[in-house]
Amino acid sequence: MARPEIDLDYLKARLADLLNTPSPTGYTDEAVWLLCRELGRLGLDYELTRRGAIRARLPGSAAKPARALVAHVDTLGAQVKAVKSNGRLELVAIGHWSSRFAEGARATVFSEGGSWRGTILPLKASGHTFNDEVDTQPVNWQQIELRIDAVTHGREDTLALGVDIGDIVAIDPQPEFMDTGFIVSRHLDDKAGVATLLAALECMIREERTPTVDTWWLFTIAEEVGLGASSVLIPDVAAMVTVDNGTTAPGQNSSEFGVTIAMADQTGPFDWHLTRKLVQLARDHEIPHQKDVFRYYRSDSASALEAGADIRTALITFGIDASHGYERIHESALVDLARLIVAYAESEVEIGRDAKPLGGVKGFTHQPVDDH
Structure with missing residues (x-):
């Protein structure tokens, strides 16, 4: 078929909607409603766990x-660990991220008494008071606190607001969509991936493209704490491609441009056949791409395999600078990624044996062996 026309305006609008809907792990219901409304608008049947x-x-x-x-x-966030004697809140992280990136963030606390705005500050926040100590204070979650924008003179005042231990804290994304094509925000991991999946899906429906086989669009709610796709698959699925971020940093081959195809992460190599299929599809469809290996990274693919799913897995990514911090991506990479998703959905099945969970050796795959 003709090259898919990805609607960039649609993609960016969906991303903006997602970024403006708080969804730290454990507090994702409203983002789920948002996605369900959009899937319904697209005319797609869906179901929820x-x-x-x-x-x-x-x-x-x-x-x-x-x-x-x-x-x-789901995204990174925090939870109230303690209500301190000064009325401020000690926090623990939701997901793995440094308190260095929490310092100075505006945030919302969701409590039984309603939602409260506040700022996350280091314990020594005032240079006028602590002088050089503001530069030597250690960096960890015990060295910061959340100051609520309410009249609280102490612990009892804060508790009276309905704020208590365990309340969820959502960090403001502060998104900026730049004229240069860059998108800067927190939580692009993985709301940019969700928006890209929606854009690929919208394109296939609008252009009346039919996948080669039934293709499931999955949206998980607990990847940042390692659970991800552990309980959303159906038995008929033989292969799953995860869409997430690729870290652009020294020592990595990822880029903010084009698609980065992961060959391995900290859980080991991705499926040999599926990853090479994706690389070949990128070549065939002239989609800019590169390969990378991630040492300190796991995704929905890992959680599915650890839950016992006997499936082939792969990871395709948009390059992201300062992952799990104040992140930056480029919109062109999202379009390239959406094009690869469409190409994959329309590609032929090479391993017919995968239609059954078990079988004999007939049709089983081969890998090249050096004759020398």
Whole structure:
């Protein structure tokens, strides 16, 4: 078929909607509602797990071996660890991120008494008071506190607001969509991946493209704490491609431009056949791309395998600078990524044996061996 026309305005609008909907792990219901409304608008059938992970099916020319594409809507955040004697809040992280990036952030506390705005500050926040000590204070979650924008003179005043231990804290994303094509925000991991999946899906529906086999669009709600796709797959799925961020940093081959195809992460190599299929599709469709290996990274693919899913997995990414901090991506990479998603959904099935979970050796794959 003709090259897919990805609607960039649609993609960016969906990303803005997602960024403006707080969804730290454990507090994702409203983001789930947002996605369900959009899937319904696109005319797609979908279903939810008990806790809110979503799976939507785009019917293919054949049912099996089904494919899945997955991104996670949950983000980093924090939780109230203690209400301190000064009325401020001690925090613990939701997900793995440094308190260095929490310092100075505006945030919302969701409590039984309603939502409260506040600022996360280092314990020694005033140079006029602490002089050079503001530069030597250690960096960790015990060295910061959340100052609520309410009249609280002490612990009892804060408790009277309804704020208490365990309350969820959402960090403001502060998104900026630049004329240069750069998008700067917190939580682009992985709301940019979710928006890209939606843009690919919208393109396929608008252009009446039919996947080769049934293709499931999955949106998970607990990837940042390692659970991800552990309970959203159906048995018919034989291969799952995760869409997430690729870290652009010294020592990495990822880029903010084009698609970065991961060959391995901290859990080990991705499926040999599926990753090479994606690389070849990028070549065939003239999609800019590069490969990378991530040492300190895991994704929805890992959680699915650890939960016992016998599936082929791969990871395709948009390059992101300052991951789990104040992140930056480029919109062109999202378009390239969406094009690769469409190409994958329309690609032929090479391993027909994958239609059944078990079978004999007939049709089993080969890998090249050096004759020398």
